[in-house]
Amino acid sequence: MSGTGFQETSAQDMRLRLGTFLFMALFLFLWVSIDPYVDLTGEAVLDPSAGNSNRLNQILALFLTAGMLGYGLLHPMRGIILQPRVLLALLYSWFFITSVISVHPMLGVKGIILSTMMTLNASIYLLLPASERHFAKMLGIGTLIMLGFAYYGVLFKPTLAIHQASELREPMNAGLWRGHFPHKNSAAAAMVLAAFFGLFVMNRWSRLAGLAIVALSFLFLVNTGGKTSTAMLPAILLLAWLFEKLRFLRIPIVIGGVGLFNLFAVGSAVFRPLGEFIAGLGIDATFTNRADIWRFAFSALAERPLTGHGFKGFWQTEELVYSGGTIETWAVAAANGHNSYLDIALTTGFPGLALTLIWMVVLPLRNISRIGPEHEHSHLTRLFIRIWLYTIFHAGLESLFFEGGSLLWFTFIFALYGLQLQSSAALTAAPAHVKRSRVAHA
Numbered sequence: 001m002s003g004t005g006f007q008e009t010s011a012q013d014m015r016l017r018l019g020t021f022l023f024m025a026l027f028l029f030l031w032v033s034i035d036p037y038v039d040l041t042g043e044a045v046l047d048p049s050a051g052n053s054n055r056l057n058q059i060l061a062l063f064l065t066a067g068m069l070g071y072g073l074l075h076p077m078r079g080i081i082l083q084p085r086v087l088l089a090l091l092y093s094w095f096f097i098t099s100v101i102s103v104h105p106m107l108g109v110k111g112i113i114l115s116t117m118m119t120l121n122a123s124i125y126l127l128l129p130a131s132e133r134h135f136a137k138m139l140g141i142g143t144l145i146m147l148g149f150a151y152y153g154v155l156f157k158p159t160l161a162i163h164q165a166s167e168l169r170e171p172m173n174a175g176l177w178r179g180h181f182p183h184k185n186s187a188a189a190a191m192v193l194a195a196f197f198g199l200f201v202m203n204r205w206s207r208l209a210g211l212a213i214v215a216l217s218f219l220f221l222v223n224t225g226g227k228t229s230t231a232m233l234p235a236i237l238l239l240a241w242l243f244e245k246l247r248f249l250r251i252p253i254v255i256g257g258v259g260l261f262n263l264f265a266v267g268s269a270v271f272r273p274l275g276e277f278i279a280g281l282g283i284d285a286t287f288t289n290r291a292d293i294w295r296f297a298f299s300a301l302a303e304r305p306l307t308g309h310g311f312k313g314f315w316q317t318e319e320l321v322y323s324g325g326t327i328e329t330w331a332v333a334a335a336n337g338h339n340s341y342l343d344i345a346l347t348t349g350f351p352g353l354a355l356t357l358i359w360m361v362v363l364p365l366r367n368i369s370r371i372g373p374e375h376e377h378s379h380l381t382r383l384f385i386r387i388w389l390y391t392i393f394h395a396g397l398e399s400l401f402f403e404g405g406s407l408l409w410f411t412f413i414f415a416l417y418g419l420q421l422q423s424s425a426a427l428t429a430a431p432a433h434v435k436r437s438r439v440a441h442a
Helices: 003-031 055-073 085-100 105-125 132-156 184-204 207-224 227-245 247-270 272-280 291-303 340-369 379-394 407-424
Strands: none
Touching (some): 003 055, 003 407, 085 105, 132 184, 184 379, 227 247, 247 272, 247 340, 247 379, 340 379, 340 407, 379 407
């Protein structure tokens, strides 16, 4: 082997090792965390000023982001980082403006920094694997490790991995599994994503590992008591199948589906006739006590429809929690608005919501329409579409968007970038040393 060829092989091996390390490190940082099995019985969980982060967590996040950025800037496909840049610049600039003029500007600025870091990491994440099989292998191993932590907690740390009646915030969740996650709902969402991963792993790396992931994820999901996520798992699989097979239904499924879902959910809380109609169908018109929150959020949105109350500057602020408003409604103590679209409008106004919808709904639809026939029905495209559909529908009942440390937000964003790559790039099919002009490694 010539000296040049040896150097190229060594550089490729180094890139493979570094990519594998960064992929697994970031996956486990988000899906397991450095502080699993959180105690929910302490009074600190009721303090709105008590953050969920700590110094070590912040340092690790900065180091991981620096490593990801360094890897991305040296990658031949570095042009994809933080795309679409014009739209993201407009979106985050608007978020910054609404934060500066709000009562809590630093909360907004901190949230913008964390969200930008997460978006940066997600835009580089799919450049780390050397091939689609490598991607599936790392995804499968990481998911199995996550499931190991979840089941270990249930078996050996039940007081910290299963909701207890002694918890101060939601004692009614006693007996429901949460594993190493802070809440049953976050555990349920993670298990839905894990099931999607398992289906992909089963087809692209190991059938045994994939089946184990799907079975373990579903069993855990059922025991979380997360009714919404449990129902949405088969629903999204069906929707994704229809979305893939029937092109003419794609816009109605996404635009019409998300619109109607939010209309029936949030609208039933605001418009009494619609709420009575929903109740008449045998559906819980309060959507698990979210109706009070949505009514309160709508009244607050009406006060500032253009600029909102500032990014991250409304829920759980001291003025709101300690305002004495609990006499009128318990919603003032809510952790969030339990609807991502409503929360974005509430905190950044309708312009912020419009920019968000363009990035998360309109552009993915356009990218999917541009995917070539050879990749349109691939297992990889199917994975990204399932993640995307689940998140935009699930966002109608939970606040997910722009959450800096959220594994669901991160997974959603790298799925958006995956759809963008699928629309404009070819998959690696040859050995890594073969030069290609534009290759999406994952």
